[in-house]
Amino acid sequence: MRFLVDESTGPAVARWLQGQGHTVFSVYDEARGIDDDAVIHKAFVEDWILITNDVRTGASFYCALMTNGLLSKINTLHRLLERYADRLAGNFVVVTESRVRFAST
Numbered sequence: 001m002r003f004l005v006d007e008s009t010g011p012a013v014a015r016w017l018q019g020q021g022h023t024v025f026s027v028y029d030e031a032r033g034i035d036d037d038a039v040i041h042k043a044f045v046e047d048w049i050l051i052t053n054d055v056r057t058g059a060s061f062y063c064a065l066m067t068n069g070l071l072s073k074i075n076t077l078h079r080l081l082e083r084y085a086d087r088l089a090g091n092f093v094v095v096t097e098s099r100v101r102f103a104s105t
């Protein structure tokens with residue numbers, strides 16, 4: 001899968017996803033400081049699944065990872081990918097440690 005990992009999510013999550021065999025663009029490592037609109041545009045135009053800790057207005061195709069701490073983020077993503085990988089693209093997904101909520105675009 002192709003993930004664009006927002007700066008707010010962090011480079012360690014991006015490295016973990018890469019280690020799982022995914023293609024990853026890390027905003028922190030590759031485009032630090034670009035504004036939210038540019039991140040959303042890049043994800044949309046280049047067909048990335050955007051992983052962020054921010055709830056963004058104007059975008060309905062990303063995964064909002066609403067957890068704190070590196071281990072929690074990675075464990076939550078791991079469970080999400082095991083159970084719902086086939087449903088991530090084209091959806092707005094809010095993920096917490098105990099809940100996954102989908103809204104189709």
